[in-house]
Amino acid sequence: MTPGFDNPVLGAQSSFRAMLHALSHPGRIIRLADLPAAPAPLAPAAGAAALAMCDADTLLWHDAGEQAAAWLRFHTGAPWGAPREARFAIATGAPPPLAGFCLGSDEAPQDGATLLLQVAGLEAAAGWLLTGPGIQHETALCVTGLPPGFVAERAALGALFPRGLDIILCADALIAALPRTTSIRERA
Amino acid sequence: MNAALTGYNFGYLDEATKRMIRRALLKAVCIPGHQVPFGAREMPLPYGWGTGGIQVTASVLGPDDVLKVIDQGADDTTNAVSIRRFFNRVAGVATTESTAEATIIQTRHRIPETPLSEGQILVYQVPMPEPLFRLEPRVAESTRLHAMAEYGLMQVKLYEDIARQGEVATSYNHPVMVNHRYLMSPSPIPAFDNPKMHMNAGLQLFGAGREKRIYAVPPYTDVRSLDFEDHPFKPVRAPHACAICGSEESYLDEVITDDQGGRMHVCSDTDYCASRPPV
Ligand SMILES: [Zn+2]
Numbered sequence: 001m002t003p004g005f006d007n008p009v010l011g012a013q014s015s016f017r018a019m020l021h022a023l024s025h026p027g028r029i030i031r032l033a034d035l036p037a038a039p040a041p042l043a044p045a046a047g048a049a050a051l052a053m054c055d056a057d058t059l060l061w062h063d064a065g066e067q068a069a070a071w072l073r074f075h076t077g078a079p080w081g082a083p084r085e086a087r088f089a090i091a092t093g094a095p096p097p098l099a100g101f102c103l104g105s106d107e108a109p110q111d112g113a114t115l116l117l118q119v120a121g122l123e124a125a126a127g128w129l130l131t132g133p134g135i136q137h138e139t140a141l142c143v144t145g146l147p148p149g150f151v152a153e154r155a156a157l158g159a160l161f162p163r164g165l166d167i168i169l170c171a172d173a174l175i176a177a178l179p180r181t182t183s184i185r186e187r188a
Numbered sequence: 189m190n191a192a193l194t195g196y197n198f199g200y201l202d203e204a205t206k207r208m209i210r211r212a213l214l215k216a217v218c219i220p221g222h223q224v225p226f227g228a229r230e231m232p233l234p235y236g237w238g239t240g241g242i243q244v245t246a247s248v249l250g251p252d253d254v255l256k257v258i259d260q261g262a263d264d265t266t267n268a269v270s271i272r273r274f275f276n277r278v279a280g281v282a283t284t285e286s287t288a289e290a291t292i293i294q295t296r297h298r299i300p301e302t303p304l305s306e307g308q309i310l311v312y313q314v315p316m317p318e319p320l321f322r323l324e325p326r327v328a329e330s331t332r333l334h335a336m337a338e339y340g341l342m343q344v345k346l347y348e349d350i351a352r353q354g355e356v357a358t359s360y361n362h363p364v365m366v367n368h369r370y371l372m373s374p375s376p377i378p379a380f381d382n383p384k385m386h387m388n389a390g391l392q393l394f395g396a397g398r399e400k401r402i403y404a405v406p407p408y409t410d411v412r413s414l415d416f417e418d419h420p421f422k423p424v425r426a427p428h429a430c431a432i433c434g435s436e437e438s439y440l441d442e443v444i445t446d447d448q449g450g451r452m453h454v455c456s457d458t459d460y461c462a463s464r465p466p467v
Contacts, residue, residue: 009203013250016210020248021307023217024391024406053214055207087211106335110215110224133220133367133409136387162335162369166218179218181367 002037004051004075010034015052022168022177027130027139029122029176036075039067041092045170046116047071053114054078054088061086063093083113090116094147098154101165109162112180120145122171132182141176143169151184158183200278201246209247209402213393216404221366222334223317223401238296239397241313242271245294248309248393249275254282256290261298261439261456268296285459297360299381301438301460304390306407312375317396317403319363319373339371346414359424365412366405380423380439385411428453433464 005011011034022030038047042064050072054060059081060072072078083089083101095117104112127142128151157164157180164180178184201209212226249255255275259268263285271294272283284290287302294311304310320330323341333339342363362379366372374382375394385392385405392405405411415421426440431452438460440453455461 010251012203012207016214017248017250019214020210020217020391023214025306053207053211055204057208058211107331109219109222110212112215112218114214134217134406136389136408162219162222164218166215181218181220 001074002039002071004036005034005048007034008051011036011048012052015048018175019049019052019168019177022175023166023179024134025139026132026134026177026179026182027128027141029124029141029174032173032175035173039071041065041118042068042071042090043092043118043170044173045175046090046092046118049116049168049170049175050078050088050090051075058088059086060088060090062090063095064090068092086113087111088114088116090118092118098157098165103157103160103163103165106162109164112164112166115165115167116170117146117167118170119143120171122169122174122176126187129185129187130178130182131185132179134179135182143176145171151186154178155184200274201243205243206247209243212402213244213247213404216393216402217391217406219370220406220409221364221370221372221403223396223403226400226402238267238271238294238313240395240399240402241294241296241311241397242274242395243397244311244393244395244402245275245292246279248311249279249281249292251279251281253291254284254289256284256287256293256459257295258293258298258300258457258459259296261300261441262458264458286463287457287459297376297378298439298456299377299384301455301457302463303384304388306389308390310388310390310392312377312392312394314373314375314394314396314401315398317373317394317399317401319371334370337369339365342371342414343416347416362421363414365414367410368412371414372403372405372411378424378439379413379421380425382411382413382421383423387411426453429467430455430461432466433461434467435461435464 014034018030018032032045032048035044036047054076056077058078060078061083083096101113121144123142125142130139167178169176212224216224257268257272259265287300292309296313324330361376394403413421429436438455441456
């Protein structure tokens with residue numbers, strides 16, 4: 001079993017703050033400082049986010065295989081959940097249909113899941129233009145390694161607001177967030 | 189690194205409680221203005237002390253943070269001093285009275301005059317998070333009204349206040365619409381401070397301990413005070429200059445100076461006032 005955070009208390013705090021900052025500034029790329037030795041195919045950033053936020057009270061779905069499953073279970077105690085019921089989800093490959101995740105209800109939209117979606121690369125460059133709360137004008141974000149049709153599939157959830165899915169893109173030690181309020185415009 | 193920074197209870201709360209509050213905080217940021225319920229543990233503090241704000245601060249705080257605490261704008265009230273000492277003791281964090289130097293500012297009843305910058309976090313202590321509670325005391329019903337964005341009731345009440353008193357009478361705790369969707373209580377800040385919430389560069393977090401609710405306004409988010417076309421919202425300020433620094437922009441407190449009825453107006457924000465040359 002590979003270790004979690006060097007210091008579980010401070011590792012959880014710094015990873016949470018990175019996620020809070022990322023969700024407050026959608027599309028901004030944030031480097032996580034405390035990284036656990038997450039087994040492949042888990043990205044270190046996705047492992048850090050899961051260790052910081054998950055515990056016995058949060059159903060966790062992932063597609064990362066047996067070794068990662070044992071590691072996540074050991075360090076978080078989070079029980080397994082199907083996409084429809086999980087509060088946290090980690091997709092190391094192409095995710096299941098986004099509309100199939102828990103999206104909360106109009107009265108309890110906070111029940112909508114957080115999806116840690118691993119991608120090949122994140123760059124503050126031309127690709128997407130993001131707008132919405134947390135963004136003063138526009139934020140440019142270039143993401144590589146997403147399945148085709150991702151932007152349209154996510155945009156279809158926008159009409160359901162306040163229900164929705166909050167996505168944190170993870171690439172190695174980097175994260176960039178797409179809360180449900182963010183609009184993505186693809187540059188031609 | 190001292191014991192407070194490495195110990196299991198860094199920041200006072202246990203790790204499971206912090207995780208629960210942190211999960212609520214992340215969702216609050218994703219749904220601006222929506223009240224997220226959380227299962228607060230009972231804290232050995234009277235509610236008036238600001239347990240909601242303290243729980244949020246304790247869950248956010250890290251060893252590199254610099255904490256400022258204000259009560260009605262002042263850093264030196266008993267309440268502000270005790271909360272600052274409390275966090276210095278349980279978390280070993282640095283504290284400051286300077287708005288510009290702070291990374292986290294816990295506040296009761298004011299927004300600092302000095303504009304926040306990106307990366308700063310303002311934590312409000314909230315006594316009553318529900319803006320509809322005077323009109324609709326049933327929690328299940330107010331939750332439904334928020335879900336449907338049915339805010340006609342609040343509009344009617346505000347309009348009645350105008351009809352009765354000639355202007356928007358809610359000079360404190362004047363409700364706001366966040367991101368064109370959620371009606372939100374700004375906590376009992378003066379209406380004068382409401383415009384500072386709009387498109388603020390800082391992150392605004394709200395903690396209500398008794399009602400066990402957390403809500404948030406992300407940076408650069410639209411926040412509008414509820415008003416009417418024929419009676420636009422007017423942030424009121426006493427028509428005086430501060431007797432100490434001469435400011436004609438800051439929010440003023442009226443201070444009684446003697447028992448002969450003498451009084452003067454001074455900035456409520458003590459850090460802002462002290463940073464300006466005296467008149
Ligand atoms: Zn002054």
